[in-house]
Amino acid sequence: MSFPLHAVLPAGVDDPAAPSGGNRYDRAVLDQLHDRFPVREIAAPGTWPRPAETDRDHLSRVLAEFPDGATVLLDGLVACGVPEVLEPHAARLRLVILVHLPLSDETGLSPADAAELRTLEGRALHLAAGVIATSTQAAAHVAAMHGLAKVHVAAPGVDRATPSIPSPTGHRLLCVASLTLRKGQDVLLSALEQLTDLDWVVTFVGAGRPLTADTRHIRFAGPLAGAELEAAYADADLFVLPSRAETYGMVITEALAHALPVVATEVGGVPEALGVVASPGGGGGADAVPGKLLAPEDPDALAETLRAWLTDADLRRLWRSRAEARRETLTGWDETARRITEILREIEEGTA
Template sequence: MRLGHVPAQYTAVQSPRNPETVPMSLRTVHFVMPDGVDDLAAPSGGNAYDRRICLDLPGFGWQVRKHHAAGPWPRPDAAARAGLARTLRELPDGAVVLLDGLVACGAPETVVPEAERLRLAVLVHLPLGDETGLTPAVAADLDARERTVLREVSAVIATSDWAVRRLVAHHGLPPERVHVAAPGADIAPLAPGTDGVSRLLCVAAVTPRKGQHRLVEALAAVTDLPFDCVCVGGLTQDPDYVTHLRDLIARHGLSGRIRLAGPQSGAALDASYAAADLTVLTSYAETYGMAVTESLARGVPVLATDVGGLPEAVGRAPDGGVPGILVPPEDPAALAAELRGWFGEADVRRRLKAAARARRAALGGWAATAQSLAGVLGRLPNEPRRAA
């Protein structure tokens, strides 16, 4: 379906939210998401993606019925499994169901039997075993659970081409059943920055996977530079890591130069991006990296680790320019060297900023994400089936 095109079998009306036409007669998808997906005090890229899809799918022929699954996903207790089982059991035979992978892949004993009567698709934001800080036994268990679920459902949706390749290769999935629906980006006003060089911004939950300790170690090696760094992100997901990070900042004498600002959304997050001169992301694993495109949507270049889908998110400007710098993971020295280049070479800053502004104009919107996802849902088998 073309962007903005309404199939002939639908009657079009004007939406007060979107001036483009939307169909009155919609098919229904039941979207099962973790409880707390709407909690702006604990923001995540996966939650933001889920919320936005709920808003935009109706424009492509699908009304969304939301189901919130309470529990400690992806390691549910008995109550969480029972609640999910009840939700799925109450859906009519043949219903189209989209499950967030955090829920679905944590409960194969609940989800897999329902593949016999429901038309299931799973949206994978991050392969469960890729989370940092898991013991080998827990990682192996989550990995096996995920594999069991993904092999049985009709379709798997990932958020980058890299993630599609990873899931196909790692879990032995048929490539034709794994699809990509990359996150979109809302173009925002160009960020004026602070002084064009010194304000660094890291937007990520403060967890081991996001690797803020590597950023601290890199900044500790360049204390002669006039940087000021703000880390925006949740502080409750891993309190022990937050404590470790605060201690590390204090130990390096950086308490006045690195600030943990906590979670932000709306106008507060917009203001943080507007003040940023360079966005830094030091993750160990990312399937895409929405903070990267949020930064580029404001014309702010990026310094990030070369992992997972981050190179896709950074991308290239139409003229081939790269709007960011990618450094090897596990190498704070490389990060420190690139920071010296950023501060010391005006030509580097001009080149990166020009590429970021050009990339900004070429970013895909969320409508393209919803269109891709709607296409996958529309191609689900008419009858539920167990995967071969």
């Protein structure tokens, strides 16, 4: 590979007040790559994917400073909305775009905005020497959406953690995700309204405006990181992620790293993150997941599943044993960095 590798990231990638899966992925991978070869990181200020003109100009100047033939790894949030900035440099630089979430897949967009972002992203990705996604499903989705011959996959890693200690009743529920429509916390709250006859507490961890006031049963903890986030996982029995869309779902593998069973929606790369295990308690095959997958936007099905969890000790033991087995198969960020290194080398050699 030609060195250094230039990595263009959104400014604020390390801001603990605004954590995101994409930011965590970028930081974890780049920390690993720094140990392998020279990497030059460049933070791009701006309200991506729709930056101000001054921020577009700044990115253009950054790209102009890179020497001919340089390999540049760009976060898709920065790159995908500004193909006109990439175009003057696409022939002389080796641009590689890492897509965490297709721009038009963000929830809450108007049809016109989604269509515009999809067009911009398609133009940007066709300028790239290579495109990387974070799950097999996401890669197929991006390739089909934009007519790309190939999208590479570099799945997120996870840091192995100390297993949580389950409570006798399994009543401690945890959801770690930004408080946005896409993450579906409103669906979880609607499901829990059907379970007022049972004992449970739910903690929502993530940046954003709380959906309701804190109560004895519901707590909005805000964004957490480091030891505080570890403590939240340690003080949980079941992880719940009712997302409407996910390219992978890194918080799922983080929960599994703590041996927490997971109830999540069957969207995007979530089944890939949750995985399948040979169930020690029987019922193997495709159904032997460490928890359960549900259709999105179905609070009734979620309530039924949570009721079963809270009232059936055998089910709790089965899901916990599966989560413990899945924990043993998780791969670390070193494997993600190895895969990205392999992809970059193939792109440089023209064999990708």
